[in-house]
Amino acid sequence: MSSNNPNGIQSILVTGGAGYVGSVLVPELLKLGYRVKVVDLFWYGREQFGDCNRHPQLELVELDLRDSLRLKQELKAVDAVIHLACISNDPSFELDLTLGKSINYDAFAGLLQGAVDQGVRRFIYASSSSIYGVKEEPNVREDAEPKPLTDYSRYKLDCERDLLAHANVNGMERIIVRPSTVCGYAPRLRLDLTVNILTIHALVNHKIRIFGGKQLRPNLHIKDMARAYQAFLEAPGAKVDCEAFNVGFQNRSVEDIAKLVRETLADPSIELEYTPSDDNRSYHVNSDKVKRVLGFETRYTIEDAIKNIADAYRRDLIKDPFTNPIYSNIKRMQQLRVK
Ligand SMILES: NC(=O)c1ccc[n+]([C@@H]2O[C@H](COP(=O)([O-])OP(=O)(O)OC[C@H]3O[C@@H](n4cnc5c(N)ncnc54)[C@H](O)[C@@H]3O)[C@@H](O)[C@H]2O)c1
Numbered sequence: 001m002s003s004n005n006p007n008g009i010q011s012i013l014v015t016g017g018a019g020y021v022g023s024v025l026v027p028e029l030l031k032l033g034y035r036v037k038v039v040d041l042f043w044y045g046r047e048q049f050g051d052c053n054r055h056p057q058l059e060l061v062e063l064d065l066r067d068s069l070r071l072k073q074e075l076k077a078v079d080a081v082i083h084l085a086c087i088s089n090d091p092s093f094e095l096d097l098t099l100g101k102s103i104n105y106d107a108f109a110g111l112l113q114g115a116v117d118q119g120v121r122r123f124i125y126a127s128s129s130s131i132y133g134v135k136e137e138p139n140v141r142e143d144a145e146p147k148p149l150t151d152y153s154r155y156k157l158d159c160e161r162d163l164l165a166h167a168n169v170n171g172m173e174r175i176i177v178r179p180s181t182v183c184g185y186a187p188r189l190r191l192d193l194t195v196n197i198l199t200i201h202a203l204v205n206h207k208i209r210i211f212g213g214k215q216l217r218p219n220l221h222i223k224d225m226a227r228a229y230q231a232f233l234e235a236p237g238a239k240v241d242c243e244a245f246n247v248g249f250q251n252r253s254v255e256d257i258a259k260l261v262r263e264t265l266a267d268p269s270i271e272l273e274y275t276p277s278d279d280n281r282s283y284h285v286n287s288d289k290v291k292r293v294l295g296f297e298t299r300y301t302i303e304d305a306i307k308n309i310a311d312a313y314r315r316d317l318i319k320d321p322f323t324n325p326i327y328s329n330i331k332r333m334q335q336l337r338v339k
Pocket residue numbers: 015016017018019020021022039040041042043044063064065066083084085086087088089103126127128129178179180181182183190193329
């Protein structure tokens with residue numbers, strides 16, 4: 001089976017494709033007819049693709065991104081790269097700054113050069129809306145001045161800059177995606193993300209502890225995240241090359257999300273407990289550009305994400321949510337003693 005991609009893209013290498021986003025994205029790409037190669041260290045296992053795990057167009061390659069020589073070999077005959085692999089939140093990055101930098105930043109140069117050398121036609125980089133830091137303005141657009149507050153966000157921004165500054169890219173189109181915090185159920189579930197963690201606390205403990213609460217956070221359903229990557233693969237090069245796109249829609253305060261969880265689960269007994277927080281990252285991300293340029297609109301809501309998680313929990317698909325390290329990046333990395 002082949003894809004109907006208007007740019008002729010057939011073969012995609014997804015770094016970190018066995019993570020939270022990848023576990024939803026990869027099966028979608030396979031359904032669309034793409035050949036998909038997942039390059040990952042499989043910290044969260046390798047069985048997360050369900051029926052697609054034995055798909056004839058899926059190849060799983062256990063490889064550390066930092067091994068640039070082997071990575072270059074794997075990039076042969078690849079049309080597009082979606083670069084997701086990284087240590088993907090502040091606390092797990094801060095576990096070991098040298099390790100974090102080696103994966104999130106140092107390895108990026110080898111990946112990029114390997115892609116250029118092998119004639120990859122499109123490179124899609126998963127950055128983050130956290131590069132904006134705290135912003136007062138009501139609408140943070142792509143041209144807002146980035147002010148990353150943490151090393152994780154700083155290196156995301158550094159990779160963006162290196163991607164755009166890279167000389168002699170051999171015609172490779174480069175796209176920067178700045179997603180909001182993703183939410184909703186996935187076969188490789190993360191319970192260290194705002195909507196997901198608030199929902200699981202409400203379901204298990206009937207109590208939600210809110211740290212701070214007034215900070216605005218943009219959110220994005222995981223199925224829309226996957227749809228957005230599909231749109232970036234299909235978009236005409238002239239519209240997206242060397243462009244950055246915010247992808248995030250429902251900007252809500254943490255307190256509002258907690259209330260929404262209580263309403264959506266229709267359980268007024270869920271208690272909200274407030275704790276002061278010094279994490280005051282707050283930003284209202286504007287995603288008009290991706291709509292204007294690509295016609296991309298979201299289809300799913302935070303309420304959908306809450307319902308998906310509740311449904312999975314009731315079907316016993318989320319086992320030991322608070323003690324199983326598989327749901328928490330920092331706990332899993334500590335368990336594996338990642339080096
Ligand atoms: N999930 C979100 O809310 C969110 C929001 C904004 C941006 N992003 C970005 O999207 C991307 C995917 O996020 P996610 O939530 O799926 O992350 P995740 O932590 O679930 O997955 C990351 C994957 O990368 C792999 N990996 C880590 N280091 C590697 C290495 N050295 N070599 C090979 N594989 C390696 C891990 O095994 C894991 O499967 C990340 O770049 C993240 O920064 C995510």
